[in-house]
Amino acid sequence: MIPGLYISPNDGARLRDMLLDGQTVEATMVLTGYEGLGTSYNVYGILPGQTGEIIVVLSHHDGWATNEASGMAVVMGLAKYYTQIPLSQRVRTLMFLGTASHFGKRPGLLDMCERLADVRDDVVAAISVEMISKQFKIIDGKFVDTGMVAPRAWFISGPQHSGNEYLLEYSIEAITKYDLTRTSVQPAIGGVFGIAPGEGGLFAAIGIPVVHLISQNAPQFTNEDKPNTVMVDALKPTVAGLGLVIDNIDDIPAEWLID
Template identity: 25%
Template sequence: MPIPRRGFIKGVTASLPLAAGLRATSSAAAEFRLNDLASPSKMWAELLRVNDEFGPTRLCGQPHHRRYVAYLRRQLTDILEPVGGRVFEDTFDNYPNWAATSWGLSAAGQEIPVASYFPYCTGGFTGARLPLVPATALAASGVGGGYPRADGVNVKIIPPTTSGTASVINLGTFAGTGSINWADASGKIAYVDYPVTLGSSFVTPAIYNVNETYDSGQVNQESLSIAANPTYSIQDPPDISNATNAGVLGVILGWVGISDGNAAGQYAPFEAPFSSYPQGSQKGSDPAATTGGIPALWVTEGTGTWVKDNLAGQNTEVTIALEATINQVATSTVWGILPGANYGSADDQFLVCNTHSDGPNIAEENGGIALLHVARYFARIPQSQRPRSIAFMVATGHFSHLYLGSSGDWIAQHPQIISNTVASLTIEHFGCNEWEDVETDSGLEYAATGKLEQARCYVTQPSFQLDQPGPADPALLSIVDQSLVGLLDRAAVLSGGAFSGEGGPFHRAKIPAIGYIPVPQYLVAIADDGEISKLDPEHFYDQVEFTIKCLLALQDTSAALLAG
């Protein structure tokens, strides 16, 4: 059931007086106008439509994703062009799209349950990425950044290995690259335990300044919540490439520390490259010296225990199967310009509102739908009342196994915009309810906690440091705080540490940045319903409202203040 919207909460934080001062010189358009925003039911209807019409999974370059990108372009064009805006595509040709079609595990005629497959594990691609070419003008598409067509000689697609049959060797627990002696399973199938806590050790509260927390308008009533999360396996993925090099025929990866329900469908780690040897990369490799990757599958902890107890070290033949395709396709970043009052003059400044279009479920990549509603809102404001131009950008390549650069590509291709950008706002993963593993009499059970997922709101700190705590930019912190007051949302406002997600490239480019990025435990899980059942319409609406309020304040805050 949707959680009812709350009224305005009159709580304040220490930074709100600064926000009041910033608003003293605001334009006439800076006041949030509720009637200019679509209703929660209309936003929810669009989410349902995208989830139903374009499939529950929209991974980079795959057919559902390409159709969704075309939808985003049509919608953004309909929003921006009637008010003088323009829409563009930065297209990357011949991207090596890997797609699993079927997978399974069996022994002595018995099917063994599989939780999910390891992305990009089998096959390979040896081509090197072509250079990115900056756009010729501020309002123009960037080009380049694609790949050559495979010719079977200089550039090669290595066909995926569909299966391996051999006995199983238990190689122990993965503790980081180099911790497993893969050679012990040469010519065999390797079993390896993977603790869910491993990746989580890289993302801890200690690396952040926690400036404030919010929950339904209540300030600082809870701490930053970072539970062990299978998504964090991207921080320390199993080195399947080294298993390929050692002659292993396949790898069974056993989750340790999460429930069966939580493990189901986890598309982790989504940032791993092709597991060929050498690993696939944008630099390419020698076709004659590259060995294609091998099948790798995830199983639950219970299944892993059964494999260790009944198959490992025995003479029983086990078959690991993973059928996949590798096809070269085009994929595009869609973006548009909404002109501000000074557009086309030397005095114009830009804000960037960005997200990504690809992902395994509607929770992961619904930022594009939110961005459309934000763009509609600002398109209704007369151009003379928009102090700054806004670039709305939906990047491809978030799930491209590192073959594309996502938002980083767009930054490299559009220096004319970036040089005039005074702040960016990244939005991802809106509307999420919190689900966690809870202890029951029968063990861990994956269930809703009854709370909203706590968003991590990253705020640039002036020296743009990473991986250690640091104070937030005062103006950005004030804008975030003022925008969160009175909303349903639950958030922790962070600075320093790791600026995760699509906002990271802007932070690294030293652009004052806000990144609003919840990280639920189902963030990268593939599910039949696209995880739509774990989202809340009112929560999604509130996070769109938060985005608009932040952009309104960013429109009216001086570049000097935004820069700290």
């Protein structure tokens, strides 16, 4: 295993210049810490539908502001919306899920994936969302807000290197209708990443149909990931777009979403 670490943009630029200049660069990395047992919590709520088939709506609840209070804000927004929809208008049961321990070995997420894999036939799809972020550029060593939403990847499951035709249709409809700009649709399995990064990728890997929206923010994994890094104006359109996807898959045959 090759160890790695995050360094600041300024240190990275200085290191790059030294390497380009042909200098031999040596570094010593000292890691201090400890490993032990702790307690983390998956938090979920169930909104019963007319059937026991489940659509999971999820993000992770640990971290900072954009990563990942923003994703949980979308999940909570969807939960608030669907609790106002009468049971007569909702076919499938909805599980709203916040997984734990994303920034570590992810025992909370892995445990939930195992539990859902055991009832795989009842899980119709997973809708995952992470990081509704502003885009920042590094200018003179500082993070500068561009005023735009950070580029987003919208992953869908389906055949390797491709996507399910229905999930693709519903995704394009949502992106277009709610003007989710700077969004690229990509396969959850195969493609550039192999398996989509983030929570949704693991759900796709165990065979659950997935729509997984994820972005990235420049200062993530640091205490600079503060509320001002969230693209607040994009929260409601994201809720609306993913809600449209959920509405579209609520009453279609489950087998339509499998490859």
